[in-house]
Amino acid sequence: MNKRARRSTSRKVVYTEEHDHSSGSDDGRVRKRKLATHTHVVKKSRKKTNQPRPSDGSSSLTDLDDALSSSLAVHSPARAFESCPEGDDSSALARRIITAPGRPHPEAYHTAHIRPPERLASLRESLLAWFDQVKENRSMPWRKAVTDISRWTEQQRGQRAYEVWVSEIMLQQTQVETVKSYYLRWMDRFPTIFDLAQADVEQSIISLALQSAKKVVKMFSGILPEDPSLMEKEVDGIGPYSAGAIASIAYAKPVPMVDGNVHRVLSRITALYAPQAAKSTTKFLWATAALLVPQDRPGDFNQALMELGATVCKPREASCHSCPLVQWCRAYQEKQVLDTLNGERNLATKNGLLKRQAKDDEEADIEEACGVCQPLEPHHVSPPPPSTSNAHVLIYPMAKERKKQALREVAVSLVIWKERSAVDEDPPDSFEQAWASNGQSKTLLIKRPEKGLLAGLWEFPSVDLATSNDSTVDSRRKMSEKLLKKTIEGYSDFVQESKGAQVWREPISEIEHIFSHIRMTYKSTVVLILSPSPPPLLNPSSCSSATTTLSDAVSGQSVWYPSAHILNANIGNPHKKIWNSWLHLVS
Numbered sequence: 001m002n003k004r005a006r007r008s009t010s011r012k013v014v015y016t017e018e019h020d021h022s023s024g025s026d027d028g029r030v031r032k033r034k035l036a037t038h039t040h041v042v043k044k045s046r047k048k049t050n051q052p053r054p055s056d057g058s059s060s061l062t063d064l065d066d067a068l069s070s071s072l073a074v075h076s077p078a079r080a081f082e083s084c085p086e087g088d089d090s091s092a093l094a095r096r097i098i099t100a101p102g103r104p105h106p107e108a109y110h111t112a113h114i115r116p117p118e119r120l121a122s123l124r125e126s127l128l129a130w131f132d133q134v135k136e137n138r139s140m141p142w143r144k145a146v147t148d149i150s151r152w153t154e155q156q157r158g159q160r161a162y163e164v165w166v167s168e169i170m171l172q173q174t175q176v177e178t179v180k181s182y183y184l185r186w187m188d189r190f191p192t193i194f195d196l197a198q199a200d201v202e203q204s205i206i207s208l209a210l211q212s213a214k215k216v217v218k219m220f221s222g223i224l225p226e227d228p229s230l231m232e233k234e235v236d237g238i239g240p241y242s243a244g245a246i247a248s249i250a251y252a253k254p255v256p257m258v259d260g261n262v263h264r265v266l267s268r269i270t271a272l273y274a275p276q277a278a279k280s281t282t283k284f285l286w287a288t289a290a291l292l293v294p295q296d297r298p299g300d301f302n303q304a305l306m307e308l309g310a311t312v313c314k315p316r317e318a319s320c321h322s323c324p325l326v327q328w329c330r331a332y333q334e335k336q337v338l339d340t341l342n343g344e345r346n347l348a349t350k351n352g353l354l355k356r357q358a359k360d361d362e363e364a365d366i367e368e369a370c371g372v373c374q375p376l377e378p379h380h381v382s383p384p385p386p387s388t389s390n391a392h393v394l395i396y397p398m399a400k401e402r403k404k405q406a407l408r409e410v411a412v413s414l415v416i417w418k419e420r421s422a423v424d425e426d427p428p429d430s431f432e433q434a435w436a437s438n439g440q441s442k443t444l445l446i447k448r449p450e451k452g453l454l455a456g457l458w459e460f461p462s463v464d465l466a467t468s469n470d471s472t473v474d475s476r477r478k479m480s481e482k483l484l485k486k487t488i489e490g491y492s493d494f495v496q497e498s499k500g501a502q503v504w505r506e507p508i509s510e511i512e513h514i515f516s517h518i519r520m521t522y523k524s525t526v527v528l529i530l531s532p533s534p535p536p537l538l539n540p541s542s543c544s545s546a547t548t549t550l551s552d553a554v555s556g557q558s559v560w561y562p563s564a565h566i567l568n569a570n571i572g573n574p575h576k577k578i579w580n581s582w583l584h585l586v587s
Contacts, residue, residue: 030521041201081369093328095337102375109370110270111288114328120383123328124301131304134311138176140484141184142167148301149252158223159251162193166226168242169209193222211456212236226251240286249299256289257302258282261309267397268313271330273373276400283371318390335392374398393492405519410463411476412524412575413484414508414582415444417534417560420501423440424427427530431504434530435586442534442560444489445569447541449555453515454572460524461487468520473507476523484527487558501531509581513574524578526585 097105114120137144142163150159168185170179190196197213212235216224225231228243238246244257258266263276266285274281294301312319320326320335380395419439420427428434445458463479465471485491504527511522529535537560541553553559561569566579 017216095340098334098337099341101378103373104375105370105373107370107372110284110330111270111291113330114269115291119328123292123325126324127304127308128297128300129512131300131307134307135303138182140176141180143303154223155310157226157251159192161224161246163187164246164249165238165242168245169237175495189480193217197222209237212238215423224250226253228253228255245302248302252299254293254295254298256286256293258289262289262302262305264315264397265305265309265313265325267329267387268318268393269325269464271396272372273333273374273376273396275374275396276397280372298478316394318393320390329393330506332390335390338392403517403531405514405517406467407469407519407521407522408467408472409469409521411463411471411480412466412522412578413480413527414524415459415461415484415527415529416563416579417442417444417529417531420530422530427502431506431528434502434504434528437530439565443563443566444487444558445561445571446558447553449554453518454574457572458570459572460578461576471523477525480525487538489538491535500533501529503530504528508578508587511574511577511581513577520574522574522578524581526582
């Protein structure tokens with residue numbers, strides 16, 4: 001008899017596992033005998049059954065949903081998964097699992113009900129039939145009726161890929177209704193990827209799209225790769241989701257795509273209660289999406305999942321009665337179980353059941369538990385009051401942990417040059433007179449780094465302040481002038497009246513802009529320079545300041561940009577707010 005000791009360091013419980021190789025025990029079953037414990041009992045010894053555990057790749061309903069817990073001798077939900085005979089409704093297993101404290105279950109619980117080929121086929125058929133009926137309801141111009149992609153030329157597929165790519169860039173930035181008109185304007189101005197590759201940065205709005213377009217034209221003759229992995233690797237700004245969307249919609253590749261809507265739909269279909277940003281969650285959902293996507297019409301199927309999440313399976317509202325996937329939805333199945341329990345008025349019987357299951361749950365082998373999910377809270381699994389509410393469905397996916405937004409401050413110098421036609425003219429006496437004077441006007445812009453917040457955009461000279469957020473007017477002015485000295489040639493001397501220039505400073509209202517994780521406050525000062533010509537720059541952009549061209553500039557370069565066209569420049573929304581605040585001040 002071979003003995004092997006195993007120590008649980010976290011619980012300080014020591015076990016000996018006896019491998020019985022004697023007659024009648026050649027199955028190698030493990031018997032656990034507790035030798036010592038330094039705390040409380042956390043696991044009761046028991047013999048394992050000979051029932052085989054279902055694999056993730058199983059294609060038989062007997063693995064789970066038709067192998068149900070009619071045998072009352074097995075109380076543990078995890079063991080019920082293994083040893084229940086076939087023939088009963090799958091809700092019996094869902095009932096046993098959902099009513100146990102914490103909802104203990106094996107990982108296969110999430111997908112075994114959709115893995116059988118016949119169920120998988122009917123799920124796909126139902127979703128596609130629904131999509132065919134509703135896909136025109138929201139009139140999205142980037143959606144096109146596609147038939148027989150195999151007959152398309154390479155140029156046709158490449159053009160379709162470009163259209164999908166553009167739509168995905170926009171949809172990741174704003175809402176569908178906003179994208180509709182903007183997409184049409186974009187495609188009217190840049191109908192092909194070749195047109196985009198020749199555009200100016202400020203015209204393309206998203207500088208990354210311009211650089212990526214140039215790369216696709218140069219490396220792939222203007223046609224995005226069909227391989228999503230190659231697309232991700234070689235085209236900046238394309239991640240797993242965009243690559244899956246382009247490959248499946250434009251090239252009919254049976255590859256998955258998981259955006260926020262699909263994440264929610266799959267979490268409910270599988271009743272996955274796990275941290276949304278966890279790697280294990282992402283891996284599971286992408287694997288599930290890959291399982292579902294069909295060889296035929298993969299693009300339509302992926303779009304159907306997104307449409308379902310956007311219109312039916314919403315974050316705060318689940319219209320289960322009109323969902324084409326309701327019969328494959330684990331979350332809805334659990335909801336039905338809880339509704340049934342609520343109808344059972346014998347509270348003593350019900351409480352006894354829950355107590356018995358709580359006791360039996362101690363016997364569940366931790367090795368059988370799902371390694372992705374978190375336990376459900378008691379209020380999640382308590383039967384809801386009688387209603388038609390789908391409250392239980394809405395607990396999936398697990399709510400994101402709300403992180404407190406970091407507070408940050410930025411000192412901004414809105415440096416505006418106004419032309420002074422002659423030095424010998426009477427100089428203006430005030431800021432208002434200087435601004436009202438005739439002559440052209442230009443504004444100083446500096447290009448941001450290519451990575452990080454507002455990557456690659458242009459901005460007014462800005463300095464990130466200390467995270468203590470305790471800056472003063474004097475400290476902000478010193479830091480801003482330090483930056484201007486590095487930007488404007490001879491700044492310290494130039495601002496002297498002896499050089500034929502006048503300088504005024506005027507604070508404007510603070511601007512607050514909220515990013516996903518940062519609440520940024522922009523503390524801005526207008527620096528108005530009145531002189532015959534713009535001050536020379538130390539690191540000027542190669543583009544001409546006399547035009548609206550900003551292409552090919554690199555991070556850190558600066559330019560005097562025509563003030564009349566500032567809002568058309570490729571600047572971020574915070575700086576557009578600053579400019580509008582300035583215009584309001586002088587209007």
